[in-house]
Amino acid sequence: MSEAVLTPMPMRFGSNSGQSVTRRDGIAKVTGRATYAADNRPDGMLYAVFAPATIARGRVTHLDTEAAKAHPGVVEVFTPKNRPPVVGDPDKKPFMFAIPLELLQDDTVRYAMQPIALIVGETLEAATEGARLLNPQYEVEPPRTGFDAEPARRAAAGPFGRPAEVVHGDTEAGLAEAQQKVDVTYDTPAQYHNAMEPHAIVAKWDGDKLEIDTPNQAIVLSRGFYAYYFGIPPENILIRSPYLGGGFGSKAVPYSPLLLAVAAARQMGRPLKLVLSRAQMFGPVGHRGATRQRLRIGIDGEAQMTALDHVSTAIVDSFDSSFPEPAANASQGLYNASSLHSLMMVVHNDIGVPGAMRAPGEASGSAALECAIDEMAEKAGMDPLEFRLKNYADVEPGTGKPFSSKALRECYAQGAQRFGWAGRPLAPRQMVDENGFLTGWGMGTALFGAPMFAAQARAVLRPDGTGLVETAAADMGQGAWTALAQIAADSLGLPLDKVEFRSGSSDLPDGGVAGGSGHTATAGGALHAAGTDAIRRLGELAAADPASPLFGTGNQGFVARDGRLYAARDESRSEAYADIIARAGGQEIEGKGSAARPPEDAERHAMYSHGAVFAEVKIDPLLFQMRVTRLVGAFAAGRIINPKLAESQLMGGMIWGISFALHEEARFDKRTGRIMNTDFAGYHIPVNADVRGLDVITVHEDDPYVNPLGIKGVGEIGVTGTVGAIGNAIWHATGRRIRHFPIRIEDLLSEG
Amino acid sequence: MSYSISLTVNGDQRRVELDDPRVTLLDLLRERLDLTGTKKGCDRGQCGACTVLVDGRRINSCLALAVTLDGADITTIEGLAHGDALHPVQAAFIEHDGFQCGYCTPGQIMSAVGLIAEGQAGDDPERVREGMSGNLCRCAAYHGITEAVIDATRRMAETTERKSA
Numbered sequence: 083m084s085e086a087v088l089t090p091m092p093m094r095f096g097s098n099s100g101q102s103v104t105r106r107d108g109i110a111k112v113t114g115r116a117t118y119a120a121d122n123r124p125d126g127m128l129y130a131v132f133a134p135a136t137i138a139r140g141r142v143t144h145l146d147t148e149a150a151k152a153h154p155g156v157v158e159v160f161t162p163k164n165r166p167p168v169v170g171d172p173d174k175k176p177f178m179f180a181i182p183l184e185l186l187q188d189d190t191v192r193y194a195m196q197p198i199a200l201i202v203g204e205t206l207e208a209a210t211e212g213a214r215l216l217n218p219q220y221e222v223e224p225p226r227t228g229f230d231a232e233p234a235r236r237a238a239a240g241p242f243g244r245p246a247e248v249v250h251g252d253t254e255a256g257l258a259e260a261q262q263k264v265d266v267t268y269d270t271p272a273q274y275h276n277a278m279e280p281h282a283i284v285a286k287w288d289g290d291k292l293e294i295d296t297p298n299q300a301i302v303l304s305r306g307f308y309a310y311y312f313g314i315p316p317e318n319i320l321i322r323s324p325y326l327g328g329g330f331g332s333k334a335v336p337y338s339p340l341l342l343a344v345a346a347a348r349q350m351g352r353p354l355k356l357v358l359s360r361a362q363m364f365g366p367v368g369h370r371g372a373t374r375q376r377l378r379i380g381i382d383g384e385a386q387m388t389a390l391d392h393v394s395t396a397i398v399d400s401f402d403s404s405f406p407e408p409a410a411n412a413s414q415g416l417y418n419a420s421s422l423h424s425l426m427m428v429v430h431n432d433i434g435v436p437g438a439m440r441a442p443g444e445a446s447g448s449a450a451l452e453c454a455i456d457e458m459a460e461k462a463g464m465d466p467l468e469f470r471l472k473n474y475a476d477v478e479p480g481t482g483k484p485f486s487s488k489a490l491r492e493c494y495a496q497g498a499q500r501f502g503w504a505g506r507p508l509a510p511r512q513m514v515d516e517n518g519f520l521t522g523w524g525m526g527t528a529l530f531g532a533p534m535f536a537a538q539a540r541a542v543l544r545p546d547g548t549g550l551v552e553t554a555a556a557d558m559g560q561g562a563w564t565a566l567a568q569i570a571a572d573s574l575g576l577p578l579d580k581v582e583f584r585s586g587s588s589d590l591p592d593g594g595v596a597g598g599s600g601h602t603a604t605a606g607g608a609l610h611a612a613g614t615d616a617i618r619r620l621g622e623l624a625a626a627d628p629a630s631p632l633f634g635t636g637n638q639g640f641v642a643r644d645g646r647l648y649a650a651r652d653e654s655r656s657e658a659y660a661d662i663i664a665r666a667g668g669q670e671i672e673g674k675g676s677a678a679r680p681p682e683d684a685e686r687h688a689m690y691s692h693g694a695v696f697a698e699v700k701i702d703p704l705l706f707q708m709r710v711t712r713l714v715g716a717f718a719a720g721r722i723i724n725p726k727l728a729e730s731q732l733m734g735g736m737i738w739g740i741s742f743a744l745h746e747e748a749r750f751d752k753r754t755g756r757i758m759n760t761d762f763a764g765y766h767i768p769v770n771a772d773v774r775g776l777d778v779i780t781v782h783e784d785d786p787y788v789n790p791l792g793i794k795g796v797g798e799i800g801v802t803g804t805v806g807a808i809g810n811a812i813w814h815a816t817g818r819r820i821r822h823f824p825i826r827i828e829d830l831l832s833e834g
Numbered sequence: 835m836s837y838s839i840s841l842t843v844n845g846d847q848r849r850v851e852l853d854d855p856r857v858t859l860l861d862l863l864r865e866r867l868d869l870t871g872t873k874k875g876c877d878r879g880q881c882g883a884c885t886v887l888v889d890g891r892r893i894n895s896c897l898a899l900a901v902t903l904d905g906a907d908i909t910t911i912e913g914l915a916h917g918d919a920l921h922p923v924q925a926a927f928i929e930h931d932g933f934q935c936g937y938c939t940p941g942q943i944m945s946a947v948g949l950i951a952e953g954q955a956g957d958d959p960e961r962v963r964e965g966m967s968g969n970l971c972r973c974a975a976y977h978g979i980t981e982a983v984i985d986a987t988r989r990m991a992e993t994t995e996r997k998s999a
Contacts, residue, residue, distance in 0.1 A: 111936030112936075117870070279873070325936060733977050761880055773974070776977050
């Protein structure tokens with residue numbers, strides 16, 4: 083144990099963190115110099131295009147490989163007959179988050195858009211045409227599509243190792259004793275991530291060494307996947323992922339098309355690029371599964387909830403079923419009901435494997451829950467905010483655990499104030515604006531867990547007094563290049579411009595996964611620990627050096643600030659890093675750090691980010707065209723490292739909420755099992771003109787328990803709460819409860 | 835068969851020998867001219883990530899066949915800044931945090947430059963939103979994009995006024 087005792091973190095923390103530092107990758111991104119995976123073009127590179135299945139279930143009986151091969155510029159056509167070899171078994175699931183893959187191991191088709199062949203060409207144009215010429219013939223089996231495809235059955239387990247069912251108390255008894263009840267069913271559709279950057283990979287082999295450019299949210303974890311499937315040690319693989327053109331959960335681990343491209347590159351002995359088309363994003367690369375959610379709520383005479391029962395049926399694929407959209411989980415942890423029950427059910431369809439999409443479970447679950455809560459408040463004759471406050475949970479419902487922090491009351495108060503919620507008429511269809519548009523106000527509570535994963539980092543103090551920090555983190559737009567560098571600079575007691583931050587590459591310490599709203603806390607925690615370790619070593623050198631003004635001060639600890647180390651209780655004694663290092667022999671000083679949440683911390687406290695979202699909609703009384711005209715979100719998410727970037731992310735999340743409520747839906751053709759709208763003309767996401775009146779408040783929250791930095795994360799919570807708020811506002815404007823999403827004009831036009 | 839066209843790309847005269855008539859302007863820029871700032875998001879004119887200026891007008895470069903553009907003057911995101919001096923629209927996008935992942939950003943910026951040149955939106959937020967709605971942003975940085983376009987519009991108008999004064 084060192085005699086150098088470090089001063090507690092807050093004493094020297096915050097000169098960089100907490101500042102709205104402009105994105106450090108901003109210039110690269112506005113000048114076109116930011117290099118995304120598909121921008122790479124190594125010498126001698128080939129282009130690959132995969133041919134997608136055009137049926138949802140059956141077998142490929144014929145491919146016109148001769149026609150494809152005869153096309154000028156086509157150099158190879160891979161099918162199950164000559165598939166490029168892989169070492170790992172595509173049908174196995176060797177890791178957490180792995181799914182069974184389609185690597186041309188046989189001729190079966192289990193979902194539309196599944197790769198059934200890979201065409202390699204000297205040019206993109208040749209490979210693309212080659213894929214068209216294959217003209218696949220099939221033995222078609224009737225596809226299973228929709229909730230009626232089979233009776234729902236209980237899920238074996240939830241995603242992320244969660245149980246399929248959670249029971250606290252007896253909801254049947256709670257419902258039986260209730261004075262008033264709602265029993266409602268809400269449907270949410272399949273949604274596809276559709277990052278603007280399609281999945282892409284450029285693979286280059288050199289013997290048994292592999293270099294990959296690909297957007298990836300969990301770089302070191304994914305390196306293990308490539309190592310397994312290609313039978314080489316992870317150290318032989320370099321993944322570069324400096325910029326992701328969005329991820330949203332779909333770029334966490336490699337999917338079939340990417341692995342197929344790497345296998346083909348090995349077989350061809352040349353570098354190879356594969357980029358998915360927009361349509362190919364609807365199948366092999368994950369999606370948010372559709373849900374049908376039944377919510378039963380009971381209240382007593384005081385409007386106190388006696389039961390909250392949430393059963394969610396999710397549509398899953400037919401061959402893995404590992405990811406039932408965990409919507410029912412959303413009812414755990416929020417409202418103080420005296421009994422709670424959530425259960426996941428599944429219905430199998432012939433679709434690609436669903437996966438985590440921004441706020442997995444929470445987005446769909448919150449949409450249904452917040453609308454059902456609104457229905458309950460209506461029955462109770464109460465204002466929806468008053469009803470939520472009446473059922474406010476001061477400890478985690480069910481478990482009784484204290485919250486690590488919970489500033490939800492402040493979110494409600496500040497959000498309501500900013501929005502002007504007071505005076506809202508209780509009954510629907512009371513407000514009309516100056517243009518005659520029906521106007522409605524609705525609200526929803528936002529909730530998202532504050533997880534941590536595991537990450538490592540390295541920090542170096544250089545002889546010139548500057549710093550270098552490294553972790554294989556991923557910036558998919560959330561701002562990791564900036565926020566993590568801010569944390570790292572603080573941990574080294576240096577200004578931001580004196581710290582070099584390396585990230586986005588698999589040869590760096592494992593930065594964990596950019597997902598679950600846990601990346602800043604986790605990778606940031608590791609960086610903080612690494613910097614702290616480097617400063618500790620520096621302090622040991624100074625305290626032991628008779629020539630240093632800090633000689634002998636090790637027992638009182640140090641403050642590191644602006645490149646100088648100060649004695650904690652006597653700041654007249656200090657020395658510059660560079661001077662300490664020079665006298666110690668001029669060697670750089672290395673610190674290492676890691677971060678993960680100790681299980682006992684998770685046992686002791688329930689940890690969530692909270693928020694409140696208020697929505698105004700205006701609706702044409704004849705055409706029923708809907709506009710979200712104002713959206714105010716107040717969120718409490720612990721320490722905010724970069725307010726500007728956090729607000730951007732929260733706004734982005736809220737716009738995802740608009741999208742969920744009014745736009746997004748993959749529509750399946752029941753006859754063929756194919757998605758009918760596999761492009762942006764048919765799969766609607768908000769455009770600029772759909773977005774106005776956005777207002778985000780970050781509510782101050784100190785959390786001493788969640789992690790040493792007090793960070794909870796803001797990536798996903800913006801989606802939650804928002805969907806319900808909009809649905810409830812539409813009811814308030816029209817008096818119509820539409821119990822499915824997205825809500826469309828025709829829903830309001832129809833008699834109801 | 836080869837098709838020879840001449841283009842002005844970001845001010846440089848280029849003679850381009852095309853071995854394939856199917857090559858789009860987007861793929862020409864990205865795969866043959868090493869100008870990868872222009873992005874492919876959908877390849878069918880629905881997302882705007884590939885927006886460039888052709889003879890001063892904003893177009894979706896994925897929908898334009900290169901062989902049809904003989905003699906055209908093309909500006910891409912790489913041609914906007916003068917050395918280290920950013921174009922006002924580029925600077926405004928950074929200042930207003932008008933992007934997150936950055937993938938749609940070159941298209942957004944080229945579209946904004948085109949919109950401002952069209953002079954049809956001015957600094958009216960509603961018209962700016964409408965005029966920028968051909969450019970999708972999945973990160974949904976629309977709030978910052980709108981602010982950036984309005985801010986850049988005003989700054990460019992001021993510069994023009996100063997010059998003409």
